[in-house]
Amino acid sequence: MTFFRITLLRSAIGMPRRTTDVLKALGLKKRMATVFHPVSQSVAGQVMKVKELVEVQEVDRRLTKQEVHLQRKPDPGYYVEKKGNAEFVEQTRE
Numbered sequence: 001m002t003f004f005r006i007t008l009l010r011s012a013i014g015m016p017r018r019t020t021d022v023l024k025a026l027g028l029k030k031r032m033a034t035v036f037h038p039v040s041q042s043v044a045g046q047v048m049k050v051k052e053l054v055e056v057q058e059v060d061r062r063l064t065k066q067e068v069h070l071q072r073k074p075d076p077g078y079y080v081e082k083k084g085n086a087e088f089v090e091q092t093r094e
Contacts, residue, residue, distance in 0.1 A: 008028040019049065
């Protein structure tokens with residue numbers, strides 16, 4: 001079974017009530033929130049109503065909150081090869 005991964009990218013402030021009601025029906029309340037829905041015509045129709053505000057991907061399975069968080073977490077930009085503090089402690093003991 002495949003799923004739609006729907007992420008709200010833009011706020012619904014200033015949009016008609018009909019648009020905000022569609023977002024509520026999809027379960028999207030805050031920006032950058034992600035929800036998963038099974039692929040169906042009704043969900044596809046709801047997505048088409050708010051296509052300017054959301055990003056949609058088709059995925060094979062639902063991801064947990066932790067998996068979604070880890071995907072969004074940026075690379076720290078550095079890697080720790082070994083701790084420098086251990087070398088400092090050894091040198092002071094000599």
